[in-house]
Amino acid sequence: MLPQVRRTSSGHRLFNEDDLDWIDILKCLRATEMPLADIQRFTELVQQGAQTASERRQLLETHREAVLQRQHEIERAIERIDEKISHYRQAEHVQVRYDND
Numbered sequence: 001m002l003p004q005v006r007r008t009s010s011g012h013r014l015f016n017e018d019d020l021d022w023i024d025i026l027k028c029l030r031a032t033e034m035p036l037a038d039i040q041r042f043t044e045l046v047q048q049g050a051q052t053a054s055e056r057r058q059l060l061e062t063h064r065e066a067v068l069q070r071q072h073e074i075e076r077a078i079e080r081i082d083e084k085i086s087h088y089r090q091a092e093h094v095q096v097r098y099d100n101d
Contacts, residue, residue, distance in 0.1 A: 001026060001043045032067045 002022070006014040015023070027041050040057055045052040 001039060031061070032063065033070070034063050038063065 002019070005019055006016075008014060027037065029042070034042075036058060040054060045056045045059070
């Protein structure tokens with residue numbers, strides 16, 4: 001998925017700013033759990049040029065919606081976990097009070 005990267009005579013890769021930007025978007029897509037097949041498709045579309053901009057945008061919009069859905073699910077889970085933490089803190093407080101009586 002990485003573009004052809006120039007190399008030094010010793011074989012070390014030489015990345016330019018465009019290469020680093022591409023790596024950054026790939027990392028972003030992986031971090032947000034875009035399926036590998038979709039990342040490969042996105043890469044193919046980028047390599048095909050500007051005429052695929054609409055399809056790339058649609059792919060990213062679909063992925064964004066999936067990420068937002070997971071974000072909402074995680075937020076709800078955090079709220080539920082916070083409720084349980086609060087419950088156990090109250091239970092600990094009551095237990096300490098009974099132990100001191």
